[in-house]
Amino acid sequence: MTPAVPAGRARQASELPALGIDIGGTKVAGGVVAPDGTVLDTARRATPGSSVAETEDAVADVVEELAARHGGPLVGVGVGAAGWFDRTGDTVLFSPHLAWRNSSLRKDLEARLQRPLWVGNDADAAAWAEYRYGAARGADLALMITLGTGIGGGIVMDGRLQRGAHGVAGEWGHMRVVPGGRLCACGNRGCWEQYASGTALGQTAREVALTSPAAAATLLERVDCRPELLTGEHVATAAAGGDPLALELVTEVGTWLGQGIADLSAVLDPGVVVIGGGVGVLGEMVLGPARDRLTHALPGRGFRPGPRVVAAELGPQAGLVGAADLVRRAVAGNGDTVVRTDDTAAGCRPPSC
Ligand SMILES: [Zn+2]
Secondary structure, three states: OOOOOOHHHHHHHHOOOEEEEEEOOOEEEEEEEOOOOOEEEEEEEEOOOOOHHHHHHHHHHHHHHHHHHHOOOOOOEEEEEOOEEOOOOOOEEEOOOOOOEEEOHHHHHHHHHOOOEEEEEHHHHHHHHHHHHOOOOOOOEEEEEEEOOOEEEEEEEOOEEOOOOOOOOOOHHHOEOOOOOOEOOOOOEOEHHHOOOHHHHHHHHHHHHHHOOOOOHHHHHOOOOOHHHOOHHHHHHHHHOOOHHHHHHHHHHHHHHHHHHHHHHHHHOOOEEEEEHHHHOOOHHHHHHHHHHHHHHOOOOOOOOOOEEEEOOOHHHHHHHHHHHHHHHHHOOOOOOOOOHHHHHOOOOOOOO
């Protein structure tokens, strides 16, 4: 339950910039974000993935640097991180690429930063940003799917971020799509993210290069003929340059993406599915095959509408923009209130103002 906040304070909070922080596997990125979603300033630090304390140091450094340069009042700090959180955001249960295991991130950051905080999953924050300012504006039920090293996700329904009963909703990267398939960092085999992500692109490219080096000749030129060095980034760059094998691999990822969206549509019936993340940057190369597959795999096709599948609009800053807005709304006592499209246009004024 969100405690009541005096109307004056709510109005003030909704009109102030907030700090947004995005903690990823390789970096902590931060920004000062205006109520209309504009990023006014940014800062970043490398993430020492093996140390919780050093990661929190990096967050504190970014916050101090941005706050010092900004000079004026800030409503609080929103932190989106690549991890599984409990519903309250108090505890990071698990992070595949960082050191957190049942870590009290919120308490630690509260003690260090002494500022109002929103803490949660980075893809949830990105989903919220796309709903508030980007490709999912005004949608009744929007899903965000981030295709990066793995697959992240977020759900916004009826103007609320849906974090699930235990905080880990939207982790559909770990739906099993291939029984006995590729091993995943979560401990299972055959997870969706092993077939539709940057990691999947790299893995498939390495498999092809080992079994058919001739077919992969132009890809192998990028890594001095050492197939084990091929990554999803190499494939993405080659695909953008028109390399036929790379395009085929990207199409395969898009097809897996479309199949997953069809399956999610059976559960959630979204109106719009926003595709972001590093692989999402390939745009229609991925989205085209995804839509094709969705058309052929949507349960009840021909008798029901399916979701629109669109590219994210906010780019790599979506996570920090969303986290900043979520702390702003939390301070304004508006964390659970429907945001209408005209609220967005008016600059995030909650109905209670
Ligand atoms: Zn998994």
